[in-house]
Each structure stands twice: as structure tokens, then as C-alpha cells.
Amino acid sequence: MMFPLPRLFSALQLLQPWMLIFGLGVLIPILIHVWNWNRQGVIRWAATGYLELAMQRLSRRMTLQQWVLLLIRMLIVSVLAISLAAPIWELSSGVLRSQRSKSVLHVVLLDASYSMQTQVNEVSNFEMAKGLATRLVDDFPSDDAVVVFMMHEKLTEVLPQPTADRSVILNEVELLFPSNRPSRPRSCLVELSNHPLVRSEAMFDQTDIHVIGDFMGDGWTVGAQMSDALMAIEEKSQLQFHSVVDSSCSNHFVKNIRSDSPRWIVNTPQKIDVEVQQIGGLDPQRTLVEILSDQKVIGSRSVLLEPNSSETVSFSIEFSQPGQKKLTVRLADDQLLIDNRRYFLCHVVEKYNVLFVEDRYQSSRFLQLALAPEPLKSSFNIRRTDSKDFFQQQPDDFDVIFLDNVRELTDGDVTRLRRFASQGNTVVIFLGDLIDRDRFQNSWSQPAGNLPGLPIDLVGIQSPDQIKIDPLDYLSPILSEFRGNPSSGLTELPIWSYHKVNFDTEDDRFRVDMALANRDPLLVTCRMGKGLCILMTTASSSIAKDRDDPLVSWNAIETSPVYPPLIQELIKVAIDVSPALKFLVAEKLGGSFEDFIELQQGVIRSERGVEQNLVWRQKNGIVDWSADALSSPGFYKLEFSSINAQHAVDLAINIRNTDGDLRITNPEKWQSPVDATAEVSRETEIRFQVYQFFLLGVGVLLLLEGCLAQWFGRGR
Amino acid sequence: MDLSPTYLDPKNLSDLKDLRLRTNQIVDGLVNGMHRSPFQGHSVEFAQHREYVAGDDTRYVDWKVFARTDKLHLKQFENETNFCCWLLIDQSESMSYRGPQEPLSKFEFASCFAVTMAWLVLNQRDAIAMATFAESVASLIRPSDQKANLFQIVEQLSRTELIGKTSLSSSLQEVAVEAQHRGIVLVLTDCFDDFESIAGGIETLKKRGHQVKLLQVLDRSELQFDFSMPLKMRGLESGAEFSVDPVMLRKAYLDVVKKSRDQLVHYCQSHDVDFFQFRSDMNIATAIRWVIRGRLATERQYELG
Incomplete structure (x- = not known):
């Protein structure tokens, strides 16, 4: 099948287009040509009869040869300039698919959650997303159909009927505004994957889904359920993520939280160290570190963070009542919600x-x-x-x-x-x-x-x-x-x-x-x-x-x-081991406990009330339980119930302390079905090949020019 | 009067002192000379001895003197006639061309050649005459065996203005009218004329019984066309302009030159005319030696390169 030529050339992109300035070099052979003819001194010549006869014989052929040589020399300079501009032929993604004369549907999915109202330089992320959507729609092949959706808590249809009329699409996008609702990307993606337009393979040969958002918030955290949702949508369509987060903006996150001991004694002050880090940004920024116990702020400290540096803030906390305490450390004034909270369980005993x-x-x-x-x-x-x-x-x-x-x-x-x-x-x-x-x-x-x-x-x-x-x-x-x-x-x-x-x-x-x-x-x-x-x-x-x-x-x-102090030091080390169940986001959950009464139900429940069933095995009074990895950090409760008893354990789920920066929300870096690295490496390979082709072309043209000049000149 | 060494180079004269221009046919002379006269029964009185040179008739060797001196001497008699050598020099504008870094223009070369030849002819007591021509005869110096004729020739050549186009046909016809006695005619020209015109002129002279030698004088660049950069060439005679890329044109040009030369050679051979092609940077003595010894252009083609 022949590829339409305009499409092919539109697929040719240049990584360093400024190098095309060397294309002005085509003027060199022209100038040399003109200069040669103009600078030639007029000499007086006697043998005009011979000259006339010779020119009659050669005139037309000579002119043609000169033009051919000029053309080849201009081509050499042009092709060299293009090869210097690092051309890539993006046949791997959009173009190849469009060359197959397939009907393609582009689904533009705009994140309209409240985090999109974040403003950088007085431009909100949502406005940037709209601009990005406009550019994307402009870049789509003109005969491809486009539909537009928004997502926050649920999926909202903006332009549900496929249309190729760009003005209609752009008008609809222009009228959009963000909501005040949180983002639930997983459920929205699942809903989209079940949408008739995406699900039905009969209507379009190919469906490309372009998700445009800031990828902030708990919902974007990679977990088993999110992975399943992405995998489900990838089976039916091509998923592409476009982030509008300005990479130059700064982000604070709680890198770590430490305590002298996980077991606290009532009415005894305990020291808690909170390590806060700033990533990105150019100037020092002040942020407020707050520590909460059961949703109440029990301490706060302001800290000045240098760019790309960390500071440790210490709190002295004491509790008057024994029991399991849920401590949350959070940062104010941060652009990314997911990483500015840490959850910490401490067991206060008398x-x-x-x-x-x-x-x-x-x-x-x-x-x-x-x-x-x-x-x-x-x-x-x-x-x-x-x-x-x-x-x-x-x-x-x-x-x-x-x-x-x-x-x-x-x-x-x-x-x-x-x-x-x-x-x-x-x-x-x-x-x-x-x-x-x-x-x-x-x-x-x-x-x-x-x-x-x-x-x-x-x-x-x-x-x-x-x-x-x-x-x-x-x-x-x-x-x-x-x-x-x-x-x-x-x-x-x-x-x-x-x-x-x-x-x-x-x-x-x-x-x-x-x-x-x-x-x-x-x-x-x-x-x-x-x-x-x-x-x-x-x-x-x-x-x-x-x-x-x-x-x-x-x-x-x-x-x-030395005996009493030795035993005291030994017990200090012995109790400095946290018995609390601490897990990480996306980490497989599991444990065991002792219970001789036959259990009937086991669930893990988040504070928002979302439940997930547990798998357990009870043998000889020992209960071994396991559960799928959790996708959101926070406090969870492990609940087992039997006929007349209930067994409950608190869990604190945190993200890894190395993951708390903007980059973790970059979908290209997810270890998920969205394998962006494979796409990038393939494009790099094609780019290199195209670059080689152009250099090869320069070599061939040089050879051709040399041969022709020799042939025309006859012994020059 | 300026007897400039430009015209008479002592070295050339020294090289040429033993040469004698001889005709290979009967010539008409007013006085006795060393050439066979068509007139019989004139005085056979002994005049003088002179040294034998190659080519002399051995019948006139004085064997008695040879026996005494062991050297060959000729006896000269008063009844030998002399001949007239006509030097016809092209003074058209094209003869003024001098290629880059060349020592002489074509006309200057022809002038030097003519003066040296005149000196040589006068030295052997033959008569010399000269005419310059372009579209017609521009100047004429009548035949004389007096040394003064040499000075006239030099003077005439030095004040010649090069104008006009070459027209050998009409010019040579005019000369033929003037040169009534049979002799040697040396035509020094670049032959930038129609072939028919050249042939017509030569034919007129031949009909008069002259021994004609056609000496084509060309510049080195006209023969080799070895320019490297594109040029704009303006014709000296026609004034027409040509923009040429010499690199591409060279082969075709050389083909044309060769074809033209072959045409002249072929014509001359078939009409008993000696044809010589000289390059203007050539040594005058060598050129005269070639003419005197009658070597045809075809025999020395390789030497011109």
C-alpha cells in the first residue's frame, strides 16, 4: 500500500530544528554559480570562429549540465542540514496507524478535579490542559474522529458523538471549567473502558485515549486496582498520558517520620522527628508542618526549605491516655496531596x-x-x-x-x-x-x-x-x-x-x-x-x-x-521494635495472629469506608491472612469477626519515602501496563535510522556530483 | 629608425647565418643570382668564391681549390638570377591577440619572423618585398635587394595599426597584381577567415607561378584553450560576446581547431603549398629553420603540442 506523501512528510519531525539554519547553505552553490559568472573578466578573444562553432555544438548540453550540477550541490547542502537537525520519523505511533487507512477515534479525557485549579503563574492547570487538548486536536489527522470527556469523581461526557469538525471540538473544549470534586481516575478509566465507543471494535479500527491532567492526588497512586484498570483499557485502545504539571514548580514532601520508641508511656514526652524535603523550585520556601492525632492538630512548626534540601523538625508529644494513637503529619501549601502526609501508629501504654x-x-x-x-x-x-x-x-x-x-x-x-x-x-x-x-x-x-x-x-x-x-x-x-x-x-x-x-x-x-x-x-x-x-x-x-x-x-x-544498666539497655533495645502493622502502598499485605474461635469474615477497611475482603487460613488457632496491595496511603483497620467476637488491628499505609516527589505521578514512570519506556526506545531507534539515511543520502549525492563533474568536465 | 632587437635578435641571426632561402622552382629575377633563371645565355663569368653549404649544387664546386685547401668552395657566376620573397603579413585585429603570460602577440611574432626572414633574404642578395593586409592590402613595400628595404620593412611594421577583419581572398588578389615576377610568397596569418576565402587567395598566387608558404600563427591559448574559470569572451574583430565555461567547452573547441587545421593541411598538400602552424611563443630561429627546410606542419605536429 502506498503511503500518502503529505502524511509521510508530516510524520517527519526534527529534534533540533534550529540546525536547519545550515540549510541556508544552499545559497552557497547558487552564489558561487552567480559569482563565477559575474566575476569572470571580459577578455578579448581572437578565435571567435572556433569558439562559435564549439559553442553551437555544446551550448544546450552545457547549460543542462550546469543546472544539474547546481541542483545536486544544493541538494547535498539541504540534506546535510536536515540530517544535522536530527530528523525522526514518527512512524511508530500516530502516522503508521493513520497510514493504514484505518478509522481512528481520539478520546480526549480531561482531568477536571479540584487539583486542576492549582495555579502556576496565574494560569491554572486546567487552562493548560485545555491548551494542550487544543494542540493535540490540531495535530490529529483531519479525518480522524474525536470525542471529549471530563473526569473527576465520575466520567462526564462533553462531546460524546464522534466528530471530525475541529471548530466544534475546540469550541466545546473552550467552554469547559474544572469542578470542585476530587479525582477518582481509576473508576473513571474503568467507566471509560466500558463506554460503548471504546468497547465496540466495530465502530472504529483504533481508539487512542489521551488523558490530560496533573496526575495529583491519591487516586493516581499505582496499585493493583489501578493496574487492572489500566490493563483493561490498554486491551482495547492506546492510552497516552499528557501531564500539565510544570516541572519547574516545587514540591514539599514528608520524607520520613521517626520516634524514640514505637511504644509510648502515658504522660511521658516522646520526641518525634519529621524530615521534610523540597524538590524542584529555585527559591527557599516556607512550609507549615502539622502533626495531627485523630484528626486534631496537636503541634505545628514552620520550616524554611532550601531548594532540593531536607530539614528535620522535632515535636515533643505526650499522651495522657493509653491506647492506639493515629498520628498524621501533613504539610500545608503543597501542590501534590499524595506525598505531603505520613501516617504513624503509636501504641501508648501505661x-x-x-x-x-x-x-x-x-x-x-x-x-x-x-x-x-x-x-x-x-x-x-x-x-x-x-x-x-x-x-x-x-x-x-x-x-x-x-x-x-x-x-x-x-x-x-x-x-x-x-x-x-x-x-x-x-x-x-x-x-x-x-x-x-x-x-x-x-x-x-x-x-x-x-x-x-x-x-x-x-x-x-x-x-x-x-x-x-x-x-x-x-x-x-x-x-x-x-x-x-x-x-x-x-x-x-x-x-x-x-x-x-x-x-x-x-x-x-x-x-x-x-x-x-x-x-x-x-x-x-x-x-x-x-x-x-x-x-x-x-x-x-x-x-x-x-x-x-x-x-x-x-x-x-x-x-x-554494671548488671542493672546492662539489662536496662537491653530492654530498651528490646522494646524499640514496633509491633504495629506497617505496610507500604502497592505492597502485598499479610500477617498472622492467634485466635481459636472460628472466624467468619475478614475485611480491611479504610477510613473512608472502602472495604476489601481478606483471605485467611485458620489452623491450630493461628490465623494467617493476606490481602491485595492497597493503592492509597492512610489508616486502615483490619477486622476479623466471629460469632461472638471481633478482632481489629490498625494499619498505617504509607508511600515509600523515596517516592514522595512529583516524578512518581508521572505516568511514564509507572511500573504498570503503560509501558512508556518501550515506546521511547523504539522511537529512538527509528530516529537513528532516519538520521543515517540522510547521511547516506549526502554520501551518495557527493559521489554522484563528483562523477558527473568529472564526466562533464572531461579531465578536469 | 629603430632597428629594435625585438625584430632582429642577434642570437637568432647567429643561428640562421648559414641558412639560405631557396626556391624549389624557377623564379624570375631582374639580376643574376643563385637561383635558376628561366633566361638562358647570360654571362657566365666567374664572380667569386664562397664556402660550400649544404644544399649547394656540387657542379659548382671548385675542385682545384678543394685540392689546395682541402675545403669546399663554390665558384659563383654572374649569370645566376635572384628571386623575390614576398612577406604578406596579416594586420587584422585578431592578430593583436596575446594570451596571458605570452611574450608576443601573433602580429609581433609575425613581424619578428618577417624581419628576420627579410634580413636572411637580403643577406643572400635576393630581393624582399612586404605587404600588410586585413580586408585589403594596407601597405606595400616593393621588391628590392637593397639593405634599405629591411629598414623600411621594420619601420612599416612598427607603425602598423591592427584593425579590420581578415580577408585573404581579396588581399592576396591585390598582392598578385603587384607581384608579377615569380617568387616565394610567405603568408603570415592566423587564418581566421573563411576557408573558401583562404583557398581563393592562395589559388590566385599559385596561378601567378609563386611558391606559396602559408604560415598560420596562433597563440598558445588559442591552441590549448586551457582556461579554468568561466569567462566572458569578446571577439576582437566581430565584437560579439560569449559567456563560456572553458572546462566544459575545451574538448569541443579543440575538436574545432583540429578540424580547421586538418582542412588547411589537406588543401595545402593537394595544391603544393607548404603549410606551417606556429605558436606565437615559438623561437623565431626555429620557425625560420622549419620554413627554410620545408618541413611540413604534418611532420612536426607533435612538436607544437
């Missing part, structure tokens, strides 16, 4: 709940004493239990569980402990004389299901003559307070026996906090899921004794003045 599990009565009393010397004034609520009775305890009621020289734990108990740790809590294990090596390893080392293991190998009990402690440069957070205080006695702890342990030193889950002089680990921290397991390879006190005659204690560390 006291930290610590459970001590022991096999020998009162064996953990020194630990309890170190933790809470004055129980009434302490911030720790301590409970102890025998290992046999551990099954009666609900691990989720505690913040930290200590296992002190525990021999008897059923596999079920260990599983509950491992689940407890993997959900973001800490289990502290002190070994001792009662530990059975095989039983310990069988219970702990291997992962079970989705529960992580503790791959530590107990080699055997070691009792060297002299033991010295190596604090390993105090790099561990547990020991960091002892740095610079060598006389604290930490290195002189009286230890005589310990379990030698082996583990994979390359495994980055492990961290040795403290070791012995012979490099055997003494205190080891291991990540288990979202929580921790802290293992002390010796006993918690001198109560642990070898059963030989005479009885020999494993250590006497409780007698050391």
Missing part, C-alpha cells in the same frame, strides 16, 4: 508488659530486680510464669518476653514465641545449665511455614580458666552507653561458664553485641521477621549452677554494678 518464663523458681529475680528496682514506680509491668504454664499466657499482651534458662517448652510454645517475635516483638533468651542442646535446636533453628527460625548451633558448655569480655568497640546499641567508660566493669563481668554457639557469620540477620576474649559470642542479636531475638550465651545470674560436686555457678554477673 507500663511496658514484660513476661519472664523460667524453669527454676525465682531464677529470674535478679533480672526483674534490674529491670524494676521499685516496682510501683517502674514503667514495667512484670509478670512471671513457669514454662509449663506458658500456654496459658497470651504473648500479644506483652511487649517483651524473657526466657530464662528454660528447658521445657513445647513446640507449640516455641511457635507462638516465634510468631510473637516475627510480628515485631522481642524475645530475650538467657541460656544456662538447664538448656538441652538438641531440644533447643530442634525447636528454634528451622523455619516453620512463614515463621523464621533461629539458626544457632549450640556446640557445648565451655568453662575456661579465665574469661575476659570484649565489648567489640561498643558498636552495639545495647553497649553504646558504656562507651568511654572503661571502668564501668563491663569487661570484668564474672563469667565462668557459657554455651559456645555457632552461626553463619555471613548471615546479616545476626549481630554479635558482646563477645569473649576468645571470640566466642556472649550476646547475640538476631532479627526474626519484624522483631528480634536477643540471646545471652551464659545464665542470667549465679542461680544457674552445674550439678557437679561441688556446685559451681555459671557466673555471678548480678553482683557486678
